[in-house]
Amino acid sequence: MNIWHICSFEIRRILRIRSVLLNLFVLPLLLIFILGAALSSTMDTGKDNVPGRVSVGVIQIGSSSGSVTEALNAFVAAPAVAEMMKVQRFTTEEEAVRGLRQGELDFAVLIPPDLEERMAKGEDAKLQWILGKDSTLNIVGETLFTRFTDELNRHMATVEVLGPEASMAMASMTDEGSGNISYVNVSNPGTAGTSYSASQYYAASMLAMFMLYAGMTTSNSLFSERDKKTLTRLQAAPVGNGVIFAGKIAGNSLLAFMQALIIVLMTYWLYGVNWGTHPWLIVLICVLITISSMMIGVIVALVSKNAASASALMQGIIIAMTFISGGFTPIAIDFVQRIGEFTVNHWALQSFLRMMLDGSMSEIMHNILMLGVVSAVLLAIAAVIYGKVGYRYE
C-alpha cells in the first residue's frame, strides 16, 4: 500500500515541475515533427515504394521482326510484367523523349537496330535507357528490362554452347509453357510497404530516446530526495527502504509509460504515423524500454557521487546510444552497427520498424526478445548494485 502512496506522490510531484513536463511530453513531439518534416526528402516513403504501373516506351528502330522482337513480345506479354508496366511502341527516339517530357511515359528503352547482329557475334545484349522524372519508376523499368536482356544473353549462350537444336528445344518448351512463364518474381513485401517514412523512423527513435530520458528523471529524483533531505524523513517513517525505492521507481515507470502512450497516440493522430497493427506488442516494447530506462537511471544514481555527475552521465549514455543505434540518422558503417546492437535504442527501434513494415511475427519477436535480454541484463546489474550500495540516508 505504501508503495502506491509513494508512487502516486512521485507522479504528482514530477508533474508539477514544468521543465520535466516539457522534456517528457512536448519536446519529443516537437522533435518528431521537425525531424520528420525536415528529413522526409532524404528517406523514401512507404507510398513511394509501392509504385503503380510504369508506362514504358519501347523504341525499336528498323526491322520489327526477328528473334529479339519475338522475345520482347513474349516478355511484355507475360502476365507478371504486364501487371507492372504498360508498353507503348515507338519507331523514333524523338517521339519517346517527347512522351517522357509530356509525362505520358515514365521510362523508355531503346533497342539498338544492330542488337540481333551483335548478339549473333557473341556480344552481350545491351539496351539503352532513357530515364524519366521519377527515380523509383526508372529503377522499376531498368530492373524489368535488365531481366529481359539477361534472358536474351542466357539464350544466346545456350545456342553457342549446345547448338541451335538446344535453342529450338528451349523455344518449344517456352512456347508450351509460355502461359506459366514469369520473368519477374513478386514477393509479398507486406501491406505497409517495404520502407518507412521519416516521421515513422523518428517517431520510433525519438520515443526510445525520450523514454530513456525518463530514466534521467528517475536518477534526478533519487538524488533530489537525498539532497533535499526528504529521504531522512521518508526513512524515519515506518516504511522499509525497499518500499521507498520501489515506490519511486514505480512512479517514474508509470510516468515513462504514460509518456510513451502519449507520444504513440499523438504521433498517430497529429502526424499520421503508422505504428503497425500490433498494439499489444507496442505496449510490450514500451514496457521493456521502461525497464531498461529505469534500470539505467538507477545504476547511474547509485554509482554517481552527486546529481550533477549523474545527469551528465545519463545525458552521455542516452545521446551515445541514440547516435550509435542510428536514432539520429541511419549509420551505414558496419562496426558502428555492431556496437549499436548492444544498445537499448537499437532493439527498440528495430522492433518498432519491423512492426511499421508489417514484418513477419518471428522477425518482430526476435527484436523484442533481444530488447528483453538487454532489459534483463540491466535489471540484473541494477539489482547487484542496489544490493551492495543500497538507497539509504547513511
Add this chain to the structure above:
Amino acid sequence: MAILEMEHVVKRYGSKLSVDHLNLSVDKGEIFGLLGPNGAGKSTTISMIAGLLSIDQGEIRLDGISVKERPLEVKRRIGLVPQDLALYEAMSAAENVTFFARLYGLRGKLLKERVQESLEFVGLQDKAKDAPSTFSGGMKRRLNIACAIMHRPDLIIMDEPTVGIDPQSRNHILESVRTLNKMGSTIIYTSHYMEEVAAISNRVAIMDQGHIIACGTEAELRERVASEEKIVLTASGIGPGAVEELRLHPRVRAVEAAGDTLTITLPSAQQDLQDILFICSKHEIPIQSLKVEEPDLETLFLNLTGRTLRD
C-alpha cells in the same frame, strides 16, 4: 519510568568513533535537552534512535522495544524533526503533511483531521494550500515540525529545530515544544544554543566527542560550577595598575581586560564585591555598568572541555 534507554551504543564512520559507548536514559513525559558543539555526536545519536543509522554496538530500546529488532514498530512511535528542512517544495503544505501521514498509516477522516490539526498547531492553517517555496524560513521550520507530529508520536525528536530563524518563529517553536510535551509526548531536543535548551528542558545532557560528559537538571549542572562567579564591569580608562592590583587580591582567580570591559573571576561575588569596588575607586575608574554573572551551562561546558559550545 524510562521511555528511551541507550546502553553502550557505539557508532563508527570508518576509523572515526562518532558515538563512543553512550549510555542514556530518557524518562516518559520529560523534555530532554541534548547539548553539544557541532560534531559532538548529537545528530548521529538521534539518527540511531530514529532508525536512520545502524547501530554498530550496544542497544537502543523505546518503551522496551529494540530498535535493532523491530525498527518499524519503533519508527511508528517516533516523530522526527530533522535538522535540515525535509519538505517537498513543489507540493502544498497540506500535501506534504498528508503524504507523510499516510506513511504512518493514517487514512480517511482521521487523516484529514490530523493534517488540519497539525497545521493549526504550527499556525499554518491559512497556508495549507500554499507551497513551502513561498514560505519564510520560520514558516518552513514550523511545517517541518507539522510533518513530524501528525501521528501523535510517543517520542518527538527535534534536531536543532530553530536554526537560522527569526526570534518570533523561535518563540513559537519553543512554545510548541512545551505544548506538545503537555499533550503527553516525550521530547528530545538538541541544540547548540545553550539558553534555548536550558529554558525548556527538564533534564540536560552535554555531549562531546561521542560521550555524555554531564547529565542532570539545569540546577544540578549549575551546581557543578557553582564555585565560580564573574563580575563584569564597564568603565573607561582601565589602567594596568588597577588590573594588577585586582589580580593580587587573594580570592580573585582571573582578571581579563578587553577594551572598556573588565571581567573578574572569583568564588563569590557577593563576598568580595566591596573589595573590588574599593580598588576601582582607588584607581579612579569611572564605572558605567556592573553585573554579576552566575555560572551557566556554557561555563560548565567550558570547564569540562576547555572549549565553548559554539566552537
